[in-house]
Amino acid sequence: xxxxxxxxxxxxxxxxxxxxxxxxxxxxxxxxxxxxxxxxxxxxxxxxxxxxxxxxxxxxxxxxxxxxxxxxxxxxxxxxxxxxxxxxxxxxxxxxxxxxxxxxxxxxxxxxxxxxxxxxxxxxxxxxxxxxxxxxxxxxxxxxxxxxxxxxxxxxxxxxxxxxxxxxxxxxxxxxxxxxxxxxxxxxxxxxxxxxxxxxxxxxxxxxxxxxxxxxxxxxxxxxxxxxxxxxxxxxxxxxxxxxxxxxxxxxxxxxxxxxxxxxxxxxxxxxxxxxxxxxxxxxxxxxxxxxxxxxxxxxxxxxxxxxxxxxxxxxxxxxxxxxxxxxxxxxxxxxxxxxxxxxxxxxxxxxxxxxxxxxxxxxxxxxxxxxxxxxxxxxxxxxxxxxxxxxxxxxxxxx
Numbered sequence: 160x161x162x163x164x165x166x167x168x169x170x171x172x173x174x175x176x177x178x179x180x181x182x183x184x185x186x187x188x189x190x191x192x193x194x195x196x197x198x199x200x201x202x203x204x205x206x207x208x209x210x211x212x213x214x215x216x217x218x219x220x221x222x223x224x225x226x227x228x229x230x231x232x233x234x235x236x237x238x239x240x241x242x243x244x245x246x247x248x249x250x251x252x253x254x255x256x257x258x259x260x261x262x263x264x265x266x267x268x269x270x271x272x273x274x275x276x277x278x279x280x281x282x283x284x285x286x287x288x289x290x291x292x293x294x295x296x297x298x299x300x301x302x303x304x305x306x307x308x309x310x311x312x313x314x315x316x317x318x319x320x321x322x323x324x325x326x327x328x329x330x331x332x333x334x335x336x337x338x339x340x341x342x343x344x345x346x347x348x349x350x351x352x353x354x355x356x357x358x359x360x361x362x363x364x365x366x367x368x369x370x371x372x373x374x375x376x377x378x379x380x381x382x383x384x385x386x387x388x389x390x391x392x393x394x395x396x397x398x399x400x401x402x403x404x405x406x407x408x409x410x411x412x413x414x415x416x417x418x419x420x421x422x423x424x425x426x427x428x429x430x431x432x433x434x435x436x437x438x439x440x441x442x443x444x445x446x447x448x449x450x451x452x453x454x455x456x457x458x459x460x461x462x463x464x465x466x467x468x469x470x471x472x473x474x475x476x477x478x479x480x481x482x483x484x485x486x487x488x489x490x491x492x493x494x495x496x497x498x499x500x501x502x503x504x505x506x507x508x509x510x511x512x513x514x515x516x517x518x519x520x521x522x523x524x525x526x527x528x529x530x531x532x533x534x535x536x537x538x539x540x541x542x543x544x545x546x547x548x549x550x551x552x553x554x555x556x557x558x559x
Contacts, residue, residue: 176427183431187438191449199400199453207399211392211461218388219465222246225381228374229288232367235281236507237274244472245270251469254462258424263289273480287368291375295382299390300415307412390414396457397441400450413440421455428459491519495557497550499526502535509539524553 188196227242236242245266253262263285271278307313368375393414394407417440421433437451494512498505505523512518523536526548536543546556 176425180426180430183426183435187431187434187452191452195447196449196452199449200456202400202402203453203457204399207395208457208461211395211399211457212464214388214392214395215461215465218385218392219246219250221381221384221388225291225378225385226284226288228378228381229284229291230281232287232371232374233280233284234507235270235274235276235284236504237511238508239501239504241274244476247465247469248473248476249469250462251466251473254428254466255470259289259422260424273476287365288378291378292382292385294379295384296386296415296419298379298383299386300412303390303412303415306408310406310408312409312412386415386418389418392461393417393437393454393458396461397437397446397450397454399457400453401446402450405446406444410441410444413443416440417455421458428463430459433458492517494518494521495554496521496523496541497526497546497553497557498523498528498532498536499548500528500530500532502528502531505532505535506539509536509541513539522557524557526550526553 223239223243223246226246227236227239230236230242248269249262249266251262252265253259256262256265264282267278267282267285270276271281368378391414394410397405417433417436420436421429423429423432426432433455434452437455438448441451441454442448496508509521512521521536521539521541522544523532523541524544524546525533525536526546533543533545544556546553
């Protein structure tokens with residue numbers, strides 16, 4: 160069986176991350192004037208903070224498009240609304256399960272279990288999604304560094320960071336990772352099989368990226384948009400608390416690095432790391448540390464708010480599935496599909512539905528598509544109805 164059980168995280172790992180988080184938070188905030196920090200937070204500009212919330216929602220839309228492309232590359236698309244729910248639920252997992260990597264695993268498990276796919280295939284889609292995001296991030300880093308250089312952001316000896324890791328520690332850390340990875344790999348047959356399936360799906364997906372450069376370019380562009388959105392959320396939160404005018408063109412290159420450092424899976428939701436990165440890097444240009452810390456806290460609130468929405472969607476999905484499990488299965492069913500400009504996804508969705516023996520008929524209710532959705536549905540032998548746009552109206556018409 161390819162799909163693993165719900166992941167369980169050892170108590171000592173959770174305890175370690177919580178301990179690191181507490182140490183990081185205490186070490187950062189003990190250096191701040193908490194009264195000044197509270198005053199900075201009280202003067203937060205509500206309009207700019209609302210803008211940060213809206214911007215985060217828009218970047219989630221871009222993330223939905225990116226994951227949808229990755230799922231198409233591994234032939235595991237169900238529907239755009241399914242992808243949307245998966246992305247928001249995945250964000251909830253990333254915030255609550257200590258990082259995007261673990262969040263990808265949890266989201267892939269649920270997607271595979273709920274929609275009947277093999278876990279390694281879905282996990283490979285998640286990795287392709289991350290790959291496109293990673294490439295987009297480094298395009299963004301290059302662009303912002305070039306912008307900063309053009310604006311003289313690196314002149315005047317402002318850069319003073321020079322952290323050096325002793326060579327012995329580099330070798331020790333690298334060797335430890337290799338030994339642990341080898342021990343896990345060679346001691347677990349299920350893990351080996353899963354890794355093999357994962358690599359096969361990744362290789363096939365990479366081939367498709369090469370074969371379909373438009374899809375690859377679109378995914379990387381969406382990845383860059385998502386990463387830019389995450390960085391601009393930090394910038395907007397800084398604008399919400401800053402008292403003095405800021406030279407944004409000089410500061411622009413800092414935000415990708417603050418984002419990357421806060422995304423490291425060492426603390427809960429980046430607590431402590433985000434503040435440390437913001438205080439250190441923004442401090443290079445004279446921004447008060449209390450303002451930098453306040454911007455980091457507001458960024459956390461924005462991310463956690465959207466994660467809460469993901470948690471509610473996950474709860475609703477579980478309730479719906481639990482109710483469905485308690486009902487006797489019908490021998491045959493009629494499927495009602497509300498569509499609007501979905502000619503690209505419709506053939507694959509219809510093909511999968513036709514493969515289910517319980518499906519007696521498929522009723523496609525079109526909400527006024529401007530593309531070939533109706534023609535595709537009619538060609539596939541579906542019963543086609545027309546309705547004003549609106550999922551509720553379309554579903555009611557189809558059910559009636």
